Amino acid sequence: MGKLNIVLYGDSNTYGLNPNGSRYKIRYSNVLNKLLINSNVYEEGEVGRTTIYNDKREGKVAIETIEKDLSKYKYIDLLIIMLGTNDYKINNAKNVIELENGINLLINKIKTFNNVNKIILISPILLSKNIEYLDKEFNYNSYKISEVASDIYLKVARKNNLLFYDAKDVAYAGSDGEHFTKESHISLGIGLAKFIKNYLNYTFNF
Numbered sequence: 001m002g003k004l005n006i007v008l009y010g011d012s013n014t015y016g017l018n019p020n021g022s023r024y025k026i027r028y029s030n031v032l033n034k035l036l037i038n039s040n041v042y043e044e045g046e047v048g049r050t051t052i053y054n055d056k057r058e059g060k061v062a063i064e065t066i067e068k069d070l071s072k073y074k075y076i077d078l079l080i081i082m083l084g085t086n087d088y089k090i091n092n093a094k095n096v097i098e099l100e101n102g103i104n105l106l107i108n109k110i111k112t113f114n115n116v117n118k119i120i121l122i123s124p125i126l127l128s129k130n131i132e133y134l135d136k137e138f139n140y141n142s143y144k145i146s147e148v149a150s151d152i153y154l155k156v157a158r159k160n161n162l163l164f165y166d167a168k169d170v171a172y173a174g175s176d177g178e179h180f181t182k183e184s185h186i187s188l189g190i191g192l193a194k195f196i197k198n199y200l201n202y203t204f205n206f
Contacts, residue, residue: 004039005073006032009066010082012179013124014045019174024185031189036196039077044069051083051102053092060086063106067113075115078200080192081106082122082167084149085178088142099145100152107160118200120163120192123153125184128177135178165195 008014008029016027033041048060059065062083070076084103086092093099103121110116127146131138150166157164170191171184180188 004036004077005075006036006039006041006078006080007044007070007073007076008032008041008080008082009044009062009069010122011045011049011086012047013085014043014082015047016045016185017047017179019176019179019181024180024182026182026185028180028185028189028192031186032192035189035193042073048086049083050086050092051106053087053089053102055086063109066106066110070113070115073115076117078118078120078196079110079116080120080122081110082124084124084153085127085146088127088145088149089137090139090142091137093145094141096145096148096152099149100156103153104156104159107156107162111160118163119160120165120195121153121157121160122165122167123150124167125171125173125180126168128173131177134176138178163195163199165192 016024018024029041029043046060048055048057049062050060052061052063054061087099087102093102127143128134129143131143132140150168154164167188170187171180173179174181
């Protein structure tokens, strides 16, 4: 049996953006890759990526690009999606209904692809309560939406028969209020590895 293909599809936190603007060398993607000894883990992280909302920058709207983004893979045994932080921005999802609509439409599109097997849907981390003072693209309502996002994502996962993982259980935002700390990349990689082991019986380098 060959190695399984796992693709991580997300935004700047999958890309590994450090709150200081640099890129982490240690990211949850390579932590996961080291732990899943029978898998190849591929990283598809794009800074600023939303689910369906127009960011006014080319290539940032997942529902418009995901088919092309994933077409390079002949077969994806496990697609892990972590999007939503950019949906919290003032000009995007203004309430939980719009947040749910965004991720649900994206999942519906992915379900039409014939190269994707299983999907894990990850709800994003909690924004810092003072995010409106750290990044003008967010406000206090953004924080409030992020507080309940895991409930929305769990609902979407159940509706679409997906596996669900809550990132805020193991990861948190750094000094900019929205991007992972270094420790969070490590803890998410380890947490996901354990989750996959429990649900999919993969072989691990523990």
